[in-house]
Amino acid sequence: MSIEKTPASNRAWASASIAIAAVLFMSSSILGLVVLPSVQGTDPFTNLWDSICSAAGLPRRASSTDPVEPDHKISRVVLSTMPKAEADSVGRGATIALQCAICHGPTGVSRADSPNLAGQYAVAIYKQLEDFRSGARSSAVMSPFAANLSDQDIRDVAAYYAYLPSVPTNHASTAGVPAIVAYGAPLRGIAPCGSCHGSVENKAGSPWLGGQPSAYITAQLNAFAVGIRTNDTSQQMRNIARQMSKDEIAQAAEYYASLNPDGL
Amino acid sequence: MLNSRRLIIAHFWVAFSVFGLALILGAWQMFIRSPLASWLGNPEWYYRSVTAHGTIMGYVFPTLVAMGFGYAITETSLKTDLIGRRWAWAGLGLVVLGAVTAMVPVSLGKASVLYTFYPPMIGNPFYYIGVVMVVVGSWIWVALMSVNLIVWKKRNPGAVVPLAMYANVAGSYLWGWTAVGAALELLLQIIPVALGLRTTIDAGLARVFFSWTLHAIVYFWLMPTYIAYYTIVPRAIGGRLYSDSMARISFSLFLVVAMPIGIHHTFADPQVGAGFKFIHSAFTAVVALPTLLTVFTICASVEIAGRLRGGKGPFGWLATLPWRNPAMLAIAFSFLMLGFGGAGGLINMSYQLDSSIHNTQWITGHFHLIFGGAIVIMYFVIAYDLWPHLTGRAIASMSLVRLQLWLWFIGMIVTTFPWHYVGILGMPRRMAYYDYSNPALSDEAAPVVMSAIGGFILLASGLLFLFILVRSHFERRIEPGQYTYAQAAHAVTRVPAALNAHGLWVALMVALTITNYGLPIMQLAVRDDTSVPAVFVGERR
Amino acid sequence: MSVEKSASGDVALKIERRWAAVSILIIAFLTGMAAYAGIHQAVMPQTTVEIINPTTLHMTGEFIESNLGSALEPDGSVTVRAVAQQYSFTPACIVVPKDTPITLRATSADVVHGLLIQQTNVNTMLVPGYVSVQTAKFEETGEHLMPCQEFCSVGHEGMWAKVQVIDKPQFLAMASNKRRLSCAE
CATH class of the missing domain: 2.60.40.420 (Cupredoxins -  blue copper proteins)
Structure with missing residues (x-):
């Protein structure tokens, strides 16, 4: 065996293969970038150069044409921008939180069917207080309190409650978990509660539910279901609450309330 | 001339052990999401398992097979000692270390992002760092293959590079370059975010980078299989390789056209222009060329074997083929699965047809049929063929080998055919459970049960494979003689220099990557307003 | 391609080339189909990023x-x-x-x-x-x-x-x- 190593043979192979590759690329480019976009004719950019740029994938900013405005205040909270709490935030938050103790308990554990805040995710508290303040969520009790807080106050309070030791939760066996909590209801678009609320995974802004009063959870799910409460981002929670039956709401509420062993 | 036996056996054993583990996970996944099992109380376990299964089967197992086989080819085809054996051990060490590093956070549930990564979901940094280590370890192999070939060429001026080595080095270059896409995604985008150095990431750009790797990696997986088609099977069944130059052309073509086609994985994505989708679609059609050439050459080579054994007439040669020979059995199965899988692939590569099955169970069925079926069954043949040469002992039982191959083929068909079918019904992939009690999904229940049964057949076959390999270590000693490769039917007298070297093809591969990926990557990479906040997974109480 | 100058080698070469041509035709047909569908049917990727x-x-x-x-x-x-x-x-x-x-x-x-x-x-x-x-x-x-x-x-x-x-x-x-x-x- 030997290698055919004449300059002519080398050149022939190189030029032939480069030529084939070039022809392939050029012809598919012309078809894909020029011919197809122009015959499709659905392109909003009229001239040829624009349509080539479009076909090549040059990004353009989505245009918003006269959207329908909402009839209620919407949440202005961008969940991803929550910075880390400063070191002295917890101390300042403790002072502000004195006014919260009457409902939410001096240690953040409520005796009045208000939510327990001790050990709650800071982002969740921040979002709700901001929404009370902006009017995206309204409550006869909470709205006046929130109206007097600055953005920094809200961060501090959130940091303080997140810092407190959480409600003790007994680890109930999987057997005791109602189906709606453990599995959701896939074809009604209900994911397992824990996939956002922390036992499987926590999504920014979703509260920890373990040990929350049953009455509070029931009231909120009902409020989401009928659209009284609308501060969930892009209907995230309304989509789920609307699909839950009265029984399922009761089961979920009872289950989460039961995770508080003291039965407060 | 097989002096690095321990090195090669180490590669194969690590590869096949992790393969066995991932196979168990796969069978469990098939079972748990089928109507046979009750719903998982914690869906995260399922995604954790899929992440591990995909990472092992996609990145670790085939890479180690290609590495071990590559070292074996170097020594047996060049008839010389492997240069850089210590480096090779270091490469293996890095792959193993990387795999462990990646699997620790995955098994703790800290990185259930699946092996496709898909930012802005971000898991534990050690998962990604582990994957990078696996890739870097395999790059040592790429370098060693190149060095060994260069040194051999210097020592043997004017000699023709044996086909097996030519193809092996082509495969290593393909991997070296195709891994760059995922490496860029990991190093420039994901790992900085996972380490907390940045908080935003361009999810669209990441998908483009990943598509760079995603398709050509399949051809890297395919390389050992094609090398077995061309250089092992004809010899093992007593035939001749029909054409040596056609084989070289096929491997060169793979090197060139496996790369610039990856965007067909992003047909349904919003961040790539329609024009580039068409260009990649056209190049995807071209990649069928080397496969069609291979089908022809191999069928002709097998026919030669049949005729040499006395087969007459247009179909008589089929009857005289050595069907009890595992290599014959496996290549027939492999071709059948490649044919079905290839037909499915033609549907995926067409934008219009793809939209009805994109990201459904069809896709999972498709790549399991091609990779798990057509490709992996030839990995078994490679192992069976090399084992006596590596251990100096006979293969434990040929009838067990045949049983194992049959089970794998039947298992793969039973698994993937229903999988394709439910895909057409629109069943989405990668879900921990499905509500089969709902009338809209009840049609999918029976096929899913069937494919779960196929999964168990595959598991049985895989375990049998490991059993045969283990038992063969304790068989009687034999003198396997020299390891040889298939002879060409018509003695090769002269080979064009272009088909004896890789330079031209590597240059074309890089050039076409730049033309087909340059713009789609650049126009996103230069912008900072396409980045979105990372979503960290694995936070729980 | 250079193979041994023998009668059977020539035949082999001829068959090889014919098969390669058939393969190329198959591919041209597939690409043509994609282009045709793109022109005559509405299902094409979105036009703008x-x-x-x-x-x-x-x-x-x-x-x-x-x-x-x-x-x-x-x-x-x-x-x-x-x-x-x-x-x-x-x-x-x-x-x-x-x-x-x-x-x-x-x-x-x-x-x-x-x-x-x-x-x-x-x-x-x-x-x-x-x-x-x-x-x-x-x-x-x-x-x-x-x-x-x-x-x-x-x-x-x-x-x-x-x-x-x-x-x-x-x-x-x-x-x-x-x-x-x-x-x-």
């Missing part, structure tokens, strides 16, 4: 909550806007008229999702930061499931929405007193 800030979708622009759902356009076509997020689509039930050109505009608020309407060709990825656009036409009334087809973290298995195709007059009646329609409530 559109970018959008996913963190402010709920506050401003076309994906604000009150603007989601189906909108009747002046030209009689219908534009459907939807947002995907962990783990639901909004609107969770999309209502469209049959025999009407539909333009679907959708995007993701957090991670990569996918949108697939069963029994149809509507199937697109939703990548945060980008707007996906797809056209469709439904020829029969009825209900379709619309699952998320890409893994979007641990609640992915619960992300299913619905599409209702209704008669055109019924849709027009609904559209006469409401600008954005859905069947979610």
Whole structure:
């Protein structure tokens, strides 16, 4: 065996293969970038150069044409921008939180069917207080309190409650978990509660539910279901609450309330 | 001339052990999401398992097979000692270390992002760092293959590079370059975010980078299989390789056209222009060329074997083929699965047809049929063929080998055919459970049960494979003689220099990557307003 | 290609070339088919890459909550806007008229999702930061499931929405007193 190593043979192979590759690329480019976009004719950019740029994938900013405005205040909270709490935030938050103790308990554990805040995710508290303040969520009790807080106050309070030791939760066996909590209801678009609320995974802004009063959870799910409460981002929670039956709401509420062993 | 036996056996054993583990996970996944099992109380376990299964089967197992086989080819085809054996051990060490590093956070549930990564979901940094280590370890192999070939060429001026080595080095270059896409995604985008150095990431750009790797990696997986088609099977069944130059052309073509086609994985994505989708679609059609050439050459080579054994007439040669020979059995199965899988692939590569099955169970069925079926069954043949040469002992039982191959083929068909079918019904992939009690999904229940049964057949076959390999270590000693490769039917007298070297093809591969990926990557990479906040997974109480 | 100059070698070479030519023809045919379909049928990838800030979708622009759902356009076509997020689509039930050109505009608020309407060709990825656009036409009334087809973290298995195709007059009646329609409530 030997290698055919004449300059002519080398050149022939190189030029032939480069030529084939070039022809392939050029012809598919012309078809894909020029011919197809122009015959499709659905392109909003009229001239040829624009349509080539479009076909090549040059990004353009989505245009918003006269959207329908909402009839209620919407949440202005961008969940991803929550910075880390400063070191002295917890101390300042403790002072502000004195006014919260009457409902939410001096240690953040409520005796009045208000939510327990001790050990709650800071982002969740921040979002709700901001929404009370902006009017995206309204409550006869909470709205006046929130109206007097600055953005920094809200961060501090959130940091303080997140810092407190959480409600003790007994680890109930999987057997005791109602189906709606453990599995959701896939074809009604209900994911397992824990996939956002922390036992499987926590999504920014979703509260920890373990040990929350049953009455509070029931009231909120009902409020989401009928659209009284609308501060969930892009209907995230309304989509789920609307699909839950009265029984399922009761089961979920009872289950989460039961995770508080003291039965407060 | 097989002096690095321990090195090669180490590669194969690590590869096949992790393969066995991932196979168990796969069978469990098939079972748990089928109507046979009750719903998982914690869906995260399922995604954790899929992440591990995909990472092992996609990145670790085939890479180690290609590495071990590559070292074996170097020594047996060049008839010389492997240069850089210590480096090779270091490469293996890095792959193993990387795999462990990646699997620790995955098994703790800290990185259930699946092996496709898909930012802005971000898991534990050690998962990604582990994957990078696996890739870097395999790059040592790429370098060693190149060095060994260069040194051999210097020592043997004017000699023709044996086909097996030519193809092996082509495969290593393909991997070296195709891994760059995922490496860029990991190093420039994901790992900085996972380490907390940045908080935003361009999810669209990441998908483009990943598509760079995603398709050509399949051809890297395919390389050992094609090398077995061309250089092992004809010899093992007593035939001749029909054409040596056609084989070289096929491997060169793979090197060139496996790369610039990856965007067909992003047909349904919003961040790539329609024009580039068409260009990649056209190049995807071209990649069928080397496969069609291979089908022809191999069928002709097998026919030669049949005729040499006395087969007459247009179909008589089929009857005289050595069907009890595992290599014959496996290549027939492999071709059948490649044919079905290839037909499915033609549907995926067409934008219009793809939209009805994109990201459904069809896709999972498709790549399991091609990779798990057509490709992996030839990995078994490679192992069976090399084992006596590596251990100096006979293969434990040929009838067990045949049983194992049959089970794998039947298992793969039973698994993937229903999988394709439910895909057409629109069943989405990668879900921990499905509500089969709902009338809209009840049609999918029976096929899913069937494919779960196929999964168990595959598991049985895989375990049998490991059993045969283990038992063969304790068989009687034999003198396997020299390891040889298939002879060409018509003695090769002269080979064009272009088909004896890789330079031209590597240059074309890089050039076409730049033309087909340059713009789609650049126009996103230069912008900072396409980045979105990372979503960290694995936070729980 | 250089092979031994022998009669059988020549035959082999000839057959090889013929097969290569057949292969090339097959490929040319496939590519031609794709181009033909692109020219004569509407199913082609979206024409423009559109970018959008996913963190402010709920506050401003076309994906604000009150603007989601189906909108009747002046030209009689219908534009459907939807947002995907962990783990639901909004609107969770999309209502469209049959025999009407539909333009679907959708995007993701957090991670990569996918949108697939069963029994149809509507199937697109939703990548945060980008707007996906797809056209469709439904020829029969009825209900379709619309699952998320890409893994979007641990609640992915619960992300299913619905599409209702209704008669055109019924849709027009609904559209006469409401600008954005859905069947979610």
